[in-house]
Each structure stands twice: as C-alpha cells, then as structure tokens.
Amino acid sequence: MPFPSLQLILVDNCPNLRKLPFNAESAKSLKAIVGDPDWWDKLEWDDEATKLAFTTKFNQLYSHSQEDD
Known part of the structure; x- marks a missing residue:
C-alpha cells in the first residue's frame, strides 16, 4: 500500500503485529520506524x-525501565 505522506511509525507493545502493509516504494517518504528490536526481528x-528498504529506517524504542538500568 502506498502512503506518500507517512513519515513516522511508532509501534509499542504490539507483539502480534507480524507484518506491515507496505512495499519497498512505501519507504521513500518514511523517516523512521520506532519499536522494540525483538518485535522488529520477528516481522515477516x-x-x-522491502525488508532492506525499511531496515534502514528502524530505530530502537527505549522505555523508562531500560534507561534506569
């Protein structure tokens, strides 16, 4: 699906989200995908x-509990 104006995706606490409705073209306007690395590694x-186009946009989500460690 094309989303020409989409710039940021934030995924937090969505372990059942296994697939994003995008193709490689959808990554052109996207600046970042933020989420948990474990979630990202399990995406299909x-x-x-498509995977390569979005991997360059991925940033790890930091929770407060991780910052306190």
Missing part, C-alpha cells in the same frame, strides 16, 4: 527488497 516480509 514479502521480499528482501
């Missing part, structure tokens, strides 16, 4: 091109 991708 239609193809490697």
Whole structure:
C-alpha cells in the first residue's frame, strides 16, 4: 500500500503485529520506524527488497525501565 505522506511509525507493545502493509516504494517518504528490536526481528516480509528498504529506517524504542538500568 502506498502512503506518500507517512513519515513516522511508532509501534509499542504490539507483539502480534507480524507484518506491515507496505512495499519497498512505501519507504521513500518514511523517516523512521520506532519499536522494540525483538518485535522488529520477528516481522515477516514479502521480499528482501522491502525488508532492506525499511531496515534502514528502524530505530530502537527505549522505555523508562531500560534507561534506569
């Protein structure tokens, strides 16, 4: 699905979200995807091109409990 104006995706505490409704073209306007690395590692991708396009946009979400450690 194309989302030409989408710039940021924040995923927090959504372990059942396994697939994003995007293709490699959808990553062009996107600046960042923020989420838990464990969630990111479990995502399912239609193809490697899409995975690669979005991997460069991924940033780890930090929780307050992680900052306190």
